[in-house]
Amino acid sequence: MPDVPRGPSGGRRGWAAIARDLAELVRAPAALSVPGDVIAGAAAAGTLNRRTPGLAAASVCLYWAGMAANDWADRELDAVERPERPIPSGRVSPRAALGLAAGLTAAGVGLAAWVGGRRGLATAVPLAATVWAYDVKAKNTAAGPAVMAACRGLDVLLGASGGRAAKAVPAALTVAAHTYTVTALSRREVSGADATLPVATLAGTVAVAATAAGASRRKGWRAVLPVALAGWYLTHYGRAQARAAAQPDAARVRAAVGSGITGLPTLQGTLAARTGAGVTGLALAALAPLARRLVRRISAT
Known part of the structure; x- marks a missing residue:
């Protein structure tokens, strides 16, 4: 039996502590915001079926890979700005983080190919490449928010890969626009920001909510539900940006970023409900309160 890894002080560490460190590395609770991308895309393309859970699992693997790669790429900066994180604190080695990121990437791409065939693979490969491009190159450049937005847009299209993906493009662009606002804010979550930044992202969030609610040809509660969910999304994320x-x-900026991450399932639920998948939309939106509870234990940012 291999030795239990040792902590910074040299003492043996239990497997529960190691699991918690890895969960912190990959921002495990934030993964609740990921399956909804695939589900929203599948709902828009009319392909919500038995393949959707597998594609959602592939998406989660790629998200966690991106989080691990992010901290590996930022290990020197984090040693100065966030020394409590798993790598600079010595709880996870850079080699282990890089290996985990590579393994999760392979798992995500492989699962997408297995479940979604060639079309799933054709979307998963550029998605994985964009995730890595963001982490190791684009993140600290002016293109960073746009590249991260592209990751989320491709994630939505992964869900639509079994049908007419063109039908999911509006949903992909809506999620991408939301992601742009969150990423733009995240670049100032350590240093703070000028008030113009959260004002600008709040204006973008209002536009995203209005677009997601859209105009429905359906009647009754199915017509009202997207509007209600869009209002919930705007209230939660918008209020945090107003405070910032x-x-x-x-x-305050960091809190707004966290609200943007944990509020994403509500937006995804809005998009699903707009296509007529009302029960699915409600189920997605219900993940938002759960995500908020979990991030109190493990940070999503």
Whole structure:
């Protein structure tokens, strides 16, 4: 039996502690925001079927890979700005983080190919490449928010890969626009921001909510539900951005980023409900409160 890895002080560490460190590395609770991309895309393309859970699992693998690669790429910066994170604190080695990122990438691409065939593979490969491009190259450049937005847009299209993907493009662009606002804010979650940034992202969020609610040809509760869910999304994420605009210090900006991440299932639920998948939309939106509870234990940012 291999030795239990040792912590920074040299003492043996239990497997439960190791699992928690890895969960912190990959921002495990934030993965609740990921399956909804695939589900929203599948709903838009009319392909919500037995393949969707497998594609959602592939998406989660790629998301976790991106989080591990992010911390591996940022290990020197984090040693200065966030020394409590798993790698700079010595709880996870850079080699282990890189290996985990590579393994999860392979698992995500392989699962997408197994479940979604050639079309699933054709979307998963550029998605994985974009994730890695963001982490190791684009993140700290002006293109960073756009590249991350492309990751989420491709994630939505992964869900639509079994049908007419063109039908899912509006949903993909909506999720991408939301992601752009979150990523733009995240670049100031350590240093704080000028008030113009959260004001601008709040304006974008209002537009995203209005677009997601859309105009429905359906009647009754199915017509009202997308509007209600869009309002919920706007209230949760918008309020956090308004607070950051009033006091744009690092804590408020970081809280807005967290709200953007945990509020994404509500937006995804709105998009699913707009296609007529009302029950699915409600189920997705219900993940948002759960995500908020979990991130109190393990940070999503």
